[in-house]
Amino acid sequence: MTKRKMFLRMITASLLRRRSRMLIALLSIAVGATILSGLVTIYYDVPRQMGAQFRSYGANMILLPEGNSTLTMDTLDTALKTIPEENVVGATPYRYVRLDMPSRQQSFTSAGTDFSQVQKTSPYFSVDGEYPEKTRQVLVGKEIADTIGVKVGSSMELSYKNTAVSSQEASGDWVPGASLTGSAEGFNEAVLTVNVTLDENAAIESIEIDASSQTENIGALVGTDPVYLKQFIGKTLPLDGEDIDALAGATISSQAVVDAVNTARSTENAVARENTERFEVTGILSTGGEEESYIYMALEDLQKLTGEEILDVAELSVSAGAEELEEYSNSITGAGLGISSRLVKRVTKSEASVLGKLQALVFLVTVVVLLLTMICVSTTMMAVVSERRREIGLRKALGASDGSIRKEFLGEGMFLGGLGGLLGAVLGFVFAQVVSINVFGSSINFQPLLLPVTVIVSMAIAAVSCQLPIKRAVAIDPAIVLKGE
Amino acid sequence: MALLELKNISKIYGELKALDNVSIKVEKGEWVAIMGPSGSGKSTMMNIIGCMDKPSMGEVLLDGVDISKESQKKLTDIRRDKIGLIFQQFHMVTYLTAVENVMVSQYYHSMPDEEEALEALGRVGLRERAKHLPSQLSGGEQQRVCVARALINHPELILADEPTGNLDEANENIVLDLFRQLHNEGTTLIVVTHDPEVAEAAQRTIVLEHGRVAREVINENFGK
Structure with missing residues (x-):
């Protein structure tokens, strides 16, 4: 049998046959490692998580036609290709036109849009009723609804008159x-x-x-x-x-x-063109803002009324950090599509600042937890050393050098560190998952790299924590094994 | 040449002289008992012979080399290479089996060899108890494991501190028989005891009192 084998045999025997004490050390390392890997997971996942949270404040990027060029669904789709698909939370086209309501001899600003996207870029829209799902359905702003007295289920006739028919003056x-x-x-x-x-x-x-x-x-x-x-x-x-x-x-x-x-x-x-359609009101929109004085309908419906396919603006909700957003915005503007992109600074700025603070907090907590783990492991190992004074004395009496004693305790400590780290990495993921689901309401991706990192960090922490106890162990006098001690 | 020679050694703790100008000689292959009441300096002498302490004054010659001024590290090396220790409270590593306890001694000395360790256990009649933990062994069995551990590296000197102090008579006899075997094989034995029966088993008894050698008794019945 080699010395290495005997070394491992002694260490594993010590850990396996003296379970209760070692379990405490193992547990403290595992808890530390759990918090470590959990918080690190959250630390790296926070921007993604919070990004999704921030997206509830609405669009953070606005696309507008540049100069004399026009914005259409086609150019919008092309522009969207410059942003990684998974980062686009939503992209909502808008076309604003004034439509007449002949029965009341009034006209209202109407917006043609894509309702499935509206719900993503403007999650704060509060709809009494339903979003339109079929053609010839409208969502009416609360202010208009109050003025003209329409309710969910009412129908209203809207018509579009094209006055500028001839290009001639x-x-x-x-x-x-x-x-x-x-x-x-x-x-x-x-x-x-x-x-x-x-x-x-x-x-x-x-x-x-x-x-x-x-x-x-x-x-x-x-x-x-x-x-x-x-x-x-x-x-x-x-x-x-x-x-x-x-x-x-x-x-x-x-x-x-x-x-x-x-x-x-x-x-x-x-009056070359005057189109009239009857619409069913499926919902009343309240936002507390100017949206309450608009009538929303599917873009296709509005295009049918006007016979035009242009867009006035597109609102994008993009999940990305401030720098990435800036990059996306610049690449869209610079793509030569005749589209200029602007960031909604009040949203992106506050995102960056909150994220920074949150990450700093997580970092701080991680450091504190690691320190506490070290203190706990160190205390436990100290107790282990004093519990094993006689054994250490015996080993020295049998001829163990200071180096051997050091090696054995460090070996035990690092073995515990490795095992605790492994346990912690797994539990940490579970912990991060639970936190993520409860706090952010979404699940988290497992970072494979975190497994070796947690194990190595735990081993290093165990090694550092063992230094003082090892010093104690080395100082034990072998004469302790003789009678009278 | 004597294997061990203490030349005028004294050990002083503040006001107290634990050992006061003691000189003794132990020849190679000799079996010597050291007796004395509590406080007579037995433990101090044992520590010095066992390379776990150094005298305040005087020389300790082991195999002709003065070890009284050596460093702690060097003393550890000497102890490991030349001395086998047996203790009153046995002292086994509680979480290692009998054979592993013997192998620990090999581990620090040179190379662990399970076969050799099992043979040593066989010699003390415990081969079939090799896989037992100390808690599963009787006191007598534990001490026999410790004897096996002490002799596994073929030390020149076996130093036993009250080896039968915690044993009943039957086990005491087993241990003393083992000592006789070792003696017959030429191993030098120094046994510290206050039990006259154990002392009488040795060739010669050195009696300590108040840190001095009070007398030496040659056991005329030795070997009879």
């Missing part, structure tokens, strides 16, 4: 004898319309104003007040602000009339 229609129609938003964004006929000199011959959408007896009077109406006759287009005196008390409606006249087009060119 309105002035092209100002020809003698022309008959023009125009409209503009007046008081409270309500639309009034005008019909104008021009004489042989292309001056206004007659004017009819439908201002029934304006306030009764105030703005609505622009359509009936003879003195006001008379001012238009004989004027040439375009009207200048000084040409027409506003009706007292109805300046907004008066200005709208002027705007409507100036943008009026000949009948054959005007």
Whole structure:
């Protein structure tokens, strides 16, 4: 038998046959290693975990068309390819258009979007009812719902009028004898319309104003007040602000009339498209913000109404650290897609700062736990040494050198460290998993590298903790084994 | 040449002279008993002979070499190579089996050899108890394991401290018989005891009193 074999035999015998004391040392190392590997796992997983948490504050990246280029679903998809797929929590397209509600003669800003993505990028949206799932369903902002009195299950008709039909300027229609129609938003964004006929000199011959959408007896009077109406006759287009005196008390409606006249087009060119659809209200949206004054519908529905496929903006929720985000943002802007990317700083900044603090805290706790483990192991080994004074004395009497004694205790300590580390690495993962599920509500990935690291660190800690007890052991006088001691 | 010679050694602890100018000689192959009441300096002398302590004054010649001024480390080497120790309280490593306890001595000395260790146990009649832990052995059996451990490295000197102090008469006789065998094989034995019967088994008894050699008695009945 070699000396090494005998050495291992002695150490394992000591550990296996003197279980109770060694179990305490093993347990303290295992607990330390558990906390160590658990916290390290959490330490490295926190950015991912917290990233997901922070994503509940909404989008942290905004994509906008750059200059004259347009943003479409295609360019958005291309842009998204520059970000690793698993980091994209959600990407929501938005197209904002004003739609009329003919039954109430009102118009509202409507947003076409992708509801499955909305729930990811704006998790704070609170919907009374359901998100639309089919076509021709809408989600109505609470403010609008209160104003027009719609409820979940109500239906509403929305129509889209395309006024800018011709690329030609309105002035092209100002020809003698022309008959023009125009409209503009007046008081409270309500639309009034005008019909104008021009004489042989292309001056206004007659004017009819439908201002029934304006306030009764105030703005609505622009359509009936003879003195006001008379001012238009004989004027040439375009009207200048000084040409027409506003009706007292109805300046907004008066200005709208002027705007409507100036943008009026000949009948054959005007209102080339007017699409109307009936929608079912599936939910009422409350956010406490401006979203409450919008009507949301599926992007496809809105595209069908408008006949256009462009987007105004895309909101992205990306799970990544501040630096990575900056990188993604720059690569999207620089990709030549005609898209410019902006980060929502108030979200990304606070994320980075909270993460930093959290990691510092975890680091601190880890260090403290390691120190406590060392104290515990050291104390236990100290007790072991004093319990085994006679045995150590005997070994020395039998000829053990100080080096052998040191080696044997270090061997036992490191064996315990290794075993405790192994146990701790496994328990630590379980611990991290439990913490993760309870605190962050999501599971954690096992880091294979953490196993050897925990074992090695535990062995090193055990070795350091054994130094003082070993010093004690080496100092024991072999004469202790003789009688009288 | 004498195997062991103490030349005018004294051991002084403050005011107390544990050993006071003691000189003794032990020849190679001799069996010597050291007797004396408590406080007579037996333990101190045992420590010095066992290389676990150094005299305050005087020389200790082991195999003709003065070891009284050697370092602790050197003394450990000498003890390991030349001396086999047997104790009153046996002192076995509690978590190792009988044969492993014998092998511990081999381990520190040179190379553990289980076969040789088993043979040594066979010599003390415990071969079939080799795999037992100390707690499973009787006192007499434990002391026999310790005898096997003491002789496993073929020491020049076996130093026994009250080897039968904790044994009944039957086991005392077994141990003394083992000593006789060792003596017959030429091993030098020094047995510290206060038991006259054990002392009488030796060739010569040195009696200590108050740190001095009070008298030496040659056992005329030795070998009879």
